[in-house]
Amino acid sequence: MTVRLSGALSDFVASNVGEHGAYENVSEYVRDLIRRDKERTEAQSFERLKAELTRAYAAPESSYRPLTAADVIARNQP
Structure with missing residues (x-):
């Protein structure tokens, strides 16, 4: 599965991933978002x-x- 982000969305994801973010990588972040949406x-x-x-x-x-x-x-x- 491939997702392309640019501009503000890409910057936002980048700020949540890595050394200073809450997630180690983008895949972890996307999985968490999907789990939360499923729970919702x-x-x-x-x-x-x-x-x-x-x-x-x-x-x-x-x-x-x-x-x-x-x-x-x-x-x-039916």
Whole structure:
């Protein structure tokens, strides 16, 4: 995988890599950025799920209806 940076982005990366930076090399820096982005995406997904479950648990009991496994499978078919 190749990434090309120039100008301000290249300077910024260079300031974070090497003897005075937080990372030993550019690859380490990019891997860390990708891991953080992955964690952020997973946290957002979890928060959406948590919000959905909160709404579901807050729904009045009268809005619930029984479902069989076949009902759930059928509902999720394309």
